[in-house]
Amino acid sequence: SQQGEEDPQALSIQEGENATMNCSYKTSINNLQWYRQNSGRGLVHLILIRSNEREKHSGRLRVTLDTSKKSSSLLITASRAADTASYFCATSFGNEKLTFGTGTRLTIIP
Amino acid sequence: DAGVTQSPTHLIKTRGQHVTLRCSPISGHKSVSWYQQVLGQGPQFIFQYYEKEERGRGNFPDRFSARQFPNYSSELNVNALLLGDSALYLCASSFKAGAPNIQYFGAGTRLSVL
Numbered sequence: 701s702q703q704g705e706e707d708p709q710a711l712s713i714q715e716g717e718n719a720t721m722n723c724s725y726k727t728s729i730n731n732l733q734w735y736r737q738n739s740g741r742g743l744v745h746l747i748l749i750r751s752n753e754r755e756k757h758s759g760r761l762r763v764t765l766d767t768s769k770k771s772s773s774l775l776i777t778a779s780r781a782a783d784t785a786s787y788f789c790a791t792s793f794g795n796e797k798l799t800f801g802t803g804t805r806l807t808i809i810p
Numbered sequence: 811d812a813g814v815t816q817s818p819t820h821l822i823k824t825r826g827q828h829v830t831l832r833c834s835p836i837s838g839h840k841s842v843s844w845y846q847q848v849l850g851q852g853p854q855f856i857f858q859y860y861e862k863e864e865r866g867r868g869n870f871p872d873r874f875s876a877r878q879f880p881n882y883s884s885e886l887n888v889n890a891l892l893l894g895d896s897a898l899y900l901c902a903s904s905f906k907a908g909a910p911n912i913q914y915f916g917a918g919t920r921l922s923v924l
Contacts, residue, residue: 740847740898741898741918743902743915744915788852796865797855797858798843801852
């Protein structure tokens with residue numbers, strides 16, 4: 701079963717705009733990760749945030765985590781066509797097993 | 811360095827058949843995990859192996875089994891295939907077991923059951 705859901709399910713924006721997607725989860729976690737998947741192939745790790753962290757940056761990515769609301773957000777700034785992909789949040793607690801959300805399909809319009 | 815490699819890339823089987831999927835982790839990685847991704851959904855955890863021992867099992871029937879070899883490569887076996895087993899099967903490796911570990915995914919094997 702899925703841990704939670706990403707919102708929105710699909711998002712289309714113009715190139716250069718910022719994209720924000722949200723993730724909600726159901727149980728306690730040790731950390732939350734975001735992955736990108738192009739065209740139904742393998743997933744690429746983007747960023748990891750631990751449960752005691754509230755915000756983390758990596759290049760054009762900004763992730764926030766609110767454990768009280770069991771939610772996270774991923775912001776991609778200055779979007780590019782190459783950012784077109786599906787984005788998944790994944791949580792883990794106590795072991796390495798990742799529990800993924802349902803994903804947000806992001807389309808960047810050139 | 812080579813990433814996680816999976817074979818075959820695509821596979822077509824009929825109901826009731828058996829299938830074996832293979833995965834080679836990144837050199838130096840000792841942990842391998844398997845995930846099933848049905849179209850339109852996020853990946854679901856099937857198994858994790860570390861140092862040739864099963865460390866975790868997801869909510870999948872006993873038709874699904876796996877093993878890890880001394881060179882840390884892994885096989886996922888599925889018996890008595892059902893139409894619902896059609897999915898993208900992803901293998902991921904990491905250096906060690908235990909959180910927090912970034913997992914590196916292969917490109918997957920797309921299985922179609924007819």
